[in-house]
Amino acid sequence: MGMASITLGKKQNILKRLSKNARISLRNASLIMEHLKAKSISPEHIFIGILLNEDSLATRTISSMNIDRNDLMKKSFGGKMIEITTDPNSARELEISNESQFVLRKAYDISRKYSHVYVGSEHIMEALLQLDTDYFKDLIHIGLSYKAFKKALDNYASYPLGVLARPHMPSNPMDDDSIVDFLGIDLVELAKEGRLDPVLGREAEINQLINILSRRKKNNPIIVGEAGVGKTVLVEGLAERIALGHVPPSLRNMRIVSLDIASIMAGSKMRGDVEEKIMSIVDEVISSNNTILFIDEIHNIVAPGMSGGPSDIGSVLKPALLQEDFRCIGATTIEEYSANFESDSGLARRFQPIRLEEATQENTLEILQKIKPILERHHNVSISKEALRTAVTLSNRYVSDRYLPDKAIDLLDEAAASKRLAIENEYGDISELISQLNNLKQKKETFILKGNMPRAEKLQHQEVELEKQIVKREKECTENKKSKKNQIDEDDIRMVVSKWTGIPLNTLGSREKVSLLKLEKELDTFVVGQKDACRAVAASIKRARTGISDSDRPWASFLFLGPTGVGKTELAKVLTKQLFGNEDRLVQIDMSEMMEMHSVSKLIGSPPGYVGFQQGGMLTEQVRRQPHSVILFDEIEKAHPDVLNVLLQILEYGHLTDGRGRKVNFKNTIIILTSNIGAEEIKRDKVLGFVGTREKKRSDIDINKAYSSMKSELLMKLKDTLRPELLNRIDDIVIFRSLTRKDARKIVELLINDLNTRLVEENIVVEITDKVGTYLVKEGFSDEYGARPLRRRVQDSVENVLADYILSHKVAKKKMNEVTIDMINGKMDILTN
Known part of the structure; x- marks a missing residue:
């Protein structure tokens, strides 16, 4: 079956990112199209194509919802079941309708939201169930709605969806298939679409990156820095410059493709599989003459244990890294660079290191000011200037195991997320009221069709009351957003820092x-x-x-x-x-x-x-x-x-x-x-x-x-x-000076106070007389050991007597029991009030 081309911009073919089950589902849709003698594949054909594939995650999820997929297919074919041939040679070139292309683009966006490198049947099903057409609206009556499917999918796939399906790479790719596009993401294209966060500062480092890439030989920079200092953002900053044309002529119209290491390693069971993929990538980059590779955490493909070992992968990369038509940007930590590159002098000579230091507090504050509007739009909150400064100061002072600006950004992001969730929980009943209103409307329409007007009129009154409640709650929510209740302030930042570090x-x-x-x-x-x-x-x-x-x-x-x-x-x-x-x-x-x-x-x-x-x-x-x-x-x-x-x-x-x-x-x-x-x-x-x-x-x-x-x-x-x-x-x-007996008496009081704190749940308050205090100091304090024996003396003389009293007497639980311990005839005794 031939594959059409659905693009998301420059060389971003969606069909190349389809998982194996998604491709099978699309092939089934093509066969249905032929059977029905339709001109192109419609969203309904894709829906049935997914149901025909029992192994797809989408179909298994629907089955977990106790919905019979045969009933769904009968509904689509007028109550009849039809036989669809599964011979792939019987299908002609894919003709995909505009509506179906929209669905696949939507599925791609959904997969990106999950950070998946593939488009699976579950992503396509989510996109289909969001269509505003009568066909998919009717599925709600069977119990198949977008929200119900999404909830069932989350419950069914309790682990990340990425492990349930992998991107399917054709064994015999066509000439227009690109392994680089399949395994990577074009950062320049994302920059043109405005999908990258703004990059502030690091001008000197970006210029250094451009200088190395402009060299004739050994034009392969490697960015070395601790996690969170901004290695990936540095490359995104270069991508933005290329997108805007603010680079030398030699780098204009270049692409920066970020490779997905997990996809390179996926399915590489036999010795040499990883090397074969990397050789294919190298050949394509050299032949394209307009691609710069970006490999984040590059140590993962040269570290020991990767396929045949570092020597095998390194031997594939080393010749290419000396060619002027091959450019590669790597990123790694200081520790990994020392372990995997400095130990291999041949590999180290081919990469030109760019040392990236931790951002200063001033630079971090500027970065936060730049991304502040993005966080405000995403979380629907407002962030005060004081919160920005507090995020920088407290993250730098108290979060010592991470680096700026990453830890300050995460701190601000989590504070905003917590505030948004608090607001949503406060007004979460609005969506429940809207759901009740829709159910009432459906019931009312059913009674009207049956001619039961009294019941319909009664539901109409309930509907009006619900609408009033919804309007009132929405007004309160709007007023809340206008007030400072949704503003992130210093206290919100402190709460997150306290949660992270455990500091009060x-x-x-x-x-x-x-x-x-x-x-x-x-x-x-x-x-x-x-x-x-x-x-x-x-x-x-x-x-x-x-x-x-x-x-x-x-x-x-x-x-x-x-x-x-x-x-x-x-x-x-x-x-x-x-x-x-x-x-x-x-x-x-x-x-x-x-x-x-x-x-x-x-x-x-x-x-x-x-x-x-x-x-x-x-x-x-x-x-x-x-x-x-x-x-x-x-x-x-x-x-x-x-x-x-x-x-x-x-x-x-x-x-x-x-x-x-x-x-x-x-x-x-x-x-x-x-x-x-x-x-x-x-x-x-x-x-x-x-x-x-x-x-x-x-x-x-x-x-x-x-x-x-x-x-x-x-x-x-x-x-x-x-x-x-x-x-x-x-x-x-x-x-520390030696203690006096007067000091020892004060220590006894502290020990009794500590005892009372432990007895709060028992509703008992203990007091001791001066006789007892004098006795405890005399027996528990010495010139040689100081106050160290005092605690043991309090345990032996006071706590033991108190324990016997609690066990032998019925202590009232609803009132505070005052207990006085006195010295009578040389023995401890308890006096109750």
Whole structure:
């Protein structure tokens, strides 16, 4: 059967993109046309042609809707079933009507919406069911409508439609068939049709691209950059220039065809299949003399494991890349370029690299301003200027594992999509009301035809009421769109960033200022007796968050010094909760487990070839998954010197390379090192130690003087244990003084408050008498261990007694039960109110 040509512009033949089942369906339509002695293939013929093909996705979907396809065919042929010959030689050249050509173009657009490289029977069926003709309108009464089919298709194909059908490539293509057109998309044609997003900036890089393409030999640029920096957009910018004619004469009238790697690999079962396809592409590009190939993620066709391996595909490409009639633009990441091109010097010499750096915040803001109208039209919302600036600032500050401008664009797009969905959900009842109205009209017409006027009149009244409701809701919807309810503002951007990163809203943007101003007070509330430590930590965090500190290093880094049980770990926990919302963001590393030289692999992962290579490191994996964390290295003096070298890189450069060669970003972390070095000196100090705490209250001047003196003394002692380069990279060395018994009493109150928080669901509030508080301090606090045993003492003396009470008494659930724990005859007892 000969194939006609239905185009979408320059050399874009739709029929070449038909899947195998779509071609069979079109062949069936041609046979039906002959049987009915029609002059051309109509949409109805195509519809029946699809139904005749039981294997097509469209037919299987209709069957899943419990619709008998035989009934559909009988309806089309006046209640009779006809026999259609399936001999392809009996069909003449396709004569496709204008209506059918419109359907196929519509099907092509639908396939593009799904990002499919083929046009399948399901796409054609969707296009047919959207036709406004009596034939297809009547199908609604059988249960086959566009919406019903679309819903059934989504349910039937729970995985991407692209895996259900592949584009069918004729085994013996005609002379006018183009493998390049079949496997690729002409970007210049899309630019002429206005279907590419606008490209802003990157003038120097586009000019560099033009210069390399204009060379006589080795005219093959390869764009190297991290994912999201705009490699594909750079080529689209060149396509726009060619479409506008703003290029040198040698590049005018050129096509840039973006190859689909998945289509090249599809169906390549035998060794050499991929090479054969690439040879065909190379031959066609050379013979056409007006085509530039663009291969995004080009490493996928030269990386190990592709068909016969990189040497086979590379051997096909290398001779062509030296010819002046063959031009190819590649795009890859820095890591893949290093692995697959720099290792092959022959391939590397044939490509001229263009290094694409991450866009600046200023450039990203200009890009967002350019695409703002496109997003507004697509989502039917308005976007404020403040939202644009917030998207750039917050994505740059908090989304550290991606790159500008991609992450800022995605952030803005998701915020707009969320706003649109919220509005649609609010007014989603309008479509339901319209559906009810249509059903009423159909029922009313049925009663009129039967002569049942009373019932018809009753439905008429209901119809009028529904129309009033629809008008009212549509008016509300219109007014809502005119108001600022559909405007994307800073809060919408913050909500998306919070969802992406898990950081609470009150620590983002302008709200962060309020949180930071209260940080010292909040730390001092929950960390008892360490006012100087809380002040030092809060000051460093404020410097970091206001942009004063170096942005290429972690937010802040501290070395906590002090005896055991004085609140070093507790301050780390409270700081984590204040900044990131919960203590889950605290990563604790016990450095007593890092005493051996090979312990470095525990932190960053084993190198290739060693056991556990695929598992990653305990430090790098946690930070990679949660880039916003507080990292606590406990008892740093016990770690092996090689482990400390890892810390040097984190503190100086803000990143670390793991065992698999991946760069892990530590710029959004807070590093805390703890040590017991100098603990004895602090204990013996007359002001900061236990000796001083037994004496009368000292003045703030005495304490500050003693603090500075002790800090200088401990710094000298630290240099004997820790390397000077490590100490110099730490933002602040924080000394924790010994706690007093008065401090211990406050800690008991905090522990009781924490207990009450856990008992909220039980409707119980616990109070303790002064006797109990004094007892808990006496038994749970010591000069040697500080406040560390207090929690266990509260568990043994208070929580155990309370547990027995709850189990032995009936606790009222509808009111708050106040429980007082007292010390009676040397034992804990419960007094109820």
